[in-house]
Amino acid sequence: MPLLDKIKNHSAVIGVVGLGYVGLPLAVLQTQTGYRVIGIDEDSEKVDLANKGKSYIGDVPDKDLAQAVGTKRFSASTNLELIDQCDVILICVPTPLTVNKEPDISAIIKVTQAIAKYAHPGMLVVLESTSYPGTTEEVIVPELVKRNFEIGKDLFVAFSPERVDPGNPSFKTHNTYKLVGGITPACCAMAQTFYEQSIAKIFPTSSTKVAEMTKVFENVFRSVNIALVNELAMLCDRMDINVFEVIDAAATKNFGFMPFYPGPGVGGHCIPLDPYYLSWKSKEYDLHTRFIELAGEINEGMPYFVLAKLQRILNQRGQCLNGSVILVLGVTYKADNGDPRQSPATKVMELLQKEGAQLTYVDPYAEKFKIGNIEYSAKKLSPALLSECQCTLILTAHSSFDYEMIVEHAPVVLDTRNGTQHVPGKK
Numbered sequence: 050m051p052l053l054d055k056i057k058n059h060s061a062v063i064g065v066v067g068l069g070y071v072g073l074p075l076a077v078l079q080t081q082t083g084y085r086v087i088g089i090d091e092d093s094e095k096v097d098l099a100n101k102g103k104s105y106i107g108d109v110p111d112k113d114l115a116q117a118v119g120t121k122r123f124s125a126s127t128n129l130e131l132i133d134q135c136d137v138i139l140i141c142v143p144t145p146l147t148v149n150k151e152p153d154i155s156a157i158i159k160v161t162q163a164i165a166k167y168a169h170p171g172m173l174v175v176l177e178s179t180s181y182p183g184t185t186e187e188v189i190v191p192e193l194v195k196r197n198f199e200i201g202k203d204l205f206v207a208f209s210p211e212r213v214d215p216g217n218p219s220f221k222t223h224n225t226y227k228l229v230g231g232i233t234p235a236c237c238a239m240a241q242t243f244y245e246q247s248i249a250k251i252f253p254t255s256s257t258k259v260a261e262m263t264k265v266f267e268n269v270f271r272s273v274n275i276a277l278v279n280e281l282a283m284l285c286d287r288m289d290i291n292v293f294e295v296i297d298a299a300a301t302k303n304f305g306f307m308p309f310y311p312g313p314g315v316g317g318h319c320i321p322l323d324p325y326y327l328s329w330k331s332k333e334y335d336l337h338t339r340f341i342e343l344a345g346e347i348n349e350g351m352p353y354f355v356l357a358k359l360q361r362i363l364n365q366r367g368q369c370l371n372g373s374v375i376l377v378l379g380v381t382y383k384a385d386n387g388d389p390r391q392s393p394a395t396k397v398m399e400l401l402q403k404e405g406a407q408l409t410y411v412d413p414y415a416e417k418f419k420i421g422n423i424e425y426s427a428k429k430l431s432p433a434l435l436s437e438c439q440c441t442l443i444l445t446a447h448s449s450f451d452y453e454m455i456v457e458h459a460p461v462v463l464d465t466r467n468g469t470q471h472v473p474g475k476k
């Protein structure tokens with residue numbers, strides 16, 4: 050049966066490679082759509098959990114995963130050879146940076162080589178991982194054509210970025226516009242038909258490069274605006290102006306302004322990384338993307354600003370950081386979310402540790418948190434804990450924190466997120 054018919058009548062087998070924050074929700078969505086889904090991940094622990102219907106991703110409730118497993122249309126494996134049973138392959142592997150902040154697309158290359166080995170004519174291959182413009186055309190296609198597949202005829206290749214906002218209660222994959230760019234118009238049309246089966250709104254682009262550039266631009270946009278407001282926060286601190294009040298006041302303008310909020314840095318698998326994919330690529334075209342570099346510099350400087358401010362606060366109280374007990378509230382990168390990746394708390398706590406501070410932390414989303422060789426265990430928030438620490442440092446403002454209790458019992462609070470905004474008489 051032609052691939053298009055298999056996609057339309059849901060008899061196509063979907064392979065999702067990489068069952069992480071992006072891949073697992075996508076695999077569940079495709080199972081709910083009616084397809085048979087094979088999830089492939091090199092991490093055997095994740096594979097075992099997925100097969101037992103036990104979710105390890107906050108956005109996927111156990112109930113949904115168990116239901117997917119129960120249909121017998123979803124199964125997970127570590128075996129890349131299963132690609133040969135699939136009609137559609139969705140690549141959802143990580144795209145980190147090297148220590149020198151250069152793109153590390155080794156996982157994409159490894160998976161592409163496996164696809165080239167096990168592919169058969171009549172397959173759709175879609176890259177969902179974020180990468181620099183040109184990845185699909187310059188990295189994926191050359192591997193696939195080594196087996197003499199004709200792109201747009203035997204094999205359909207597209208880029209369709211995941212835009213999931215982890216923890217967002219309103220927007221999930223199924224109701225967020227899905228960009229689709231194909232290597233050829235036939236590739237784009239095939240990918241569009243596939244995503245139309247499960248996602249309400251599809252936006253086709255004229256090429257894979259446009260879709261790739263759009264995805265990184267979205268994250269550059271956030272990084273630059275966060276940097277702008279972080280710089281404003283540092284100025285407001287010097288001028289003794291409440292930056293959060295300024296932002297709320299500016300947000301009353303109902304056109305031409307969009308609020309972004311300052312913090313102790315940026316975190317997660319997107320904003321701290323993706324812009325560097327573009328700045329790296331831009332050098333090939335003799336262009337230095339100064340906004341990206343500047344935003345990175347400011348955002349990466351925020352943990353140092355927090356350190357300096359904490360030292361100043363303690364100094365004003367006749368104390369010093371060395372030997373002081375600092376209670377960190379919130380270590381995950383985002384409020385009400387358990388994702389610890391690239392959390393600014395890591396850098397802030399590392400800096401505090403180096404200065405001789407004694408650290409303790411509370412986070413209902415992270416039982417353990419490792420800084421260097423030290424693994425900390427989360428404490429329970431209590432008046433006694435608050436009062437025995439020299440300073441309470443709010444790095445992530447989870448909504449479950451009792452901010453009134455924090456302000457009442459902590460000797461002093463450094464609130465980098467404005468979590469205490471509604472507490473009268475906050476310190």
Ligand SMILES: NC(=O)c1ccc[n+]([C@@H]2O[C@H](COP(=O)([O-])OP(=O)(O)OC[C@H]3O[C@@H](n4cnc5c(N)ncnc54)[C@H](O)[C@@H]3O)[C@@H](O)[C@H]2O)c1
Pocket residue numbers: 066067068069070071072089090091092095141142143144156159160177178179180210211212213214215318319
């Ligand atoms: N997390 C987000 O909010 C988000 C949002 C949009 C886009 N993205 C992008 O999506 C991609 C995936 O991100 P994620 O957050 O899901 O990452 P993740 O680390 O949560 O998941 C990736 C999974 O791929 C597996 N993996 C790695 N190499 C593999 C290989 N060679 N073969 C099989 N499995 C392999 C890992 O074990 C892991 O389970 C990245 O490019 C990221 O930038 C992420």
